[in-house]
Amino acid sequence: MSAPGDDDPPLEGRPIGRRAFFGLVGAGLTALAWGGSALRGVSSASEALPAFVRSAVPIGDGWRIYAVNEPYPTFRPATWRLRIDGLVRHPQSLDHVALRALPRAEQTPDFHCVTGWSVPGVHWAGVRFADLLAAAQPLPSARALAFVSAETPYVDYLTLEQAASPDAMLAYDMDRAPLTREHGAPARLVMPRMYGYKGVKWVQRIVVLDRANAGYWEQRGYDRDAWVGDSNGL
Template identity: 65%
Template sequence: MADTAPTDGEDGRPLGRRAFLGLVAGGLSSLAWGGQALDLASQATRVLPESVRAAIPFGQGWRIYAVNPPYPAFDRATWRLRIDGLVERPVTLTYAQLLALPQASQKTDFHCVTGWSVDGVRWRGVRFRDLFALASPLPSARAIDFVSMEAPYVDSLTLGQALAPDAMLAHAMDGRPLARKHGAPARLVMPQMYGYKGVKWVQRLTFTSGVNDGYWEQRGYDRDAWVGGSNGR
């Protein structure tokens, strides 16, 4: 599940008096700093006034998760992006070649399936139509597997989903190259779906004849992770 669990507090802020009073006013009588309670509190803050939400750390910062820590390390000189599978022309791109492709920028919200969000994330990267053009998918191609350097993390989108106007392979966030914890050198950005679809540390795109269940789908999560319309939400 991409970006879903707290780290050691590097993005956290102390809960001040104003935030505490806001929680009380919102009907939360206590906070337990466990994973499930934290997620419930994060969802509960959505009903509070914006002035109160601004003072509460839930949903204000990223909670980074890795299924096979430590985070993969990116070497600009040796990293390659492989595009293969059901294509006419398998392609291997260096980091410099990825940055030389037509670039797109957007500002979109990020939503975790556990209930927290990060608003207005500024992404920069490459649209999938431009990656498609390099490899030329075969008529039999129906989906893409996004393979992470963090084995065994992988997830899949249909070609139509990958061609959504706000889907991209991002290499920069908030005006800077992706940090290691956020998936450097490249990550899948699919704002219409929950964050576990946003594969980080991407090293391979494989065109397939059908959608395959990814890491979290194999553990019971929905294949189509539409925000507000899947996983019981």
């Protein structure tokens, strides 16, 4: 079975090479360390940069919200469905109520971005993948999951073994409230042992596959297995 993206046209735009990306991020982090006028100077200078560069430079406190194709997708509860298909016996289409009715899991891990910043103690609630896939019944040939975002062309992959990690989930709540639009409402992948670029937001489809492919950021130079502290040269 072909995976999402196999037949897509060539990627467009100006991808940022890994060295360039980390150079830009380094400038942003240095400004954060300096504070005061230096931070304001970097913020002001960043306004003259192309949008794809500005989105890569972490400016400000707390979360840095990155997007690959603005504006953020809009969640409409009346029409939203999560499709689960591919190498399964029973394809599923879950509305938001049905998703939240599945066995609930909660956890409070730290969130790590490959660009060098972290958010400690993020409380997530959602569904473990064993419970999410139970009704679909993956076939014996199943080996991986593709997470397809409403923010095209954002797709990323986990092997089934990775998705079985005890802290992997499809989250619908963050810090004891429903996900906000900028954080991926209504559902996002959470994989705390991997860097945040694997955490696909605005998930609208999960495809069960026979292999994991290179996702959006991996096609732009990042490691496929984004283990925190043990990938991307870190």
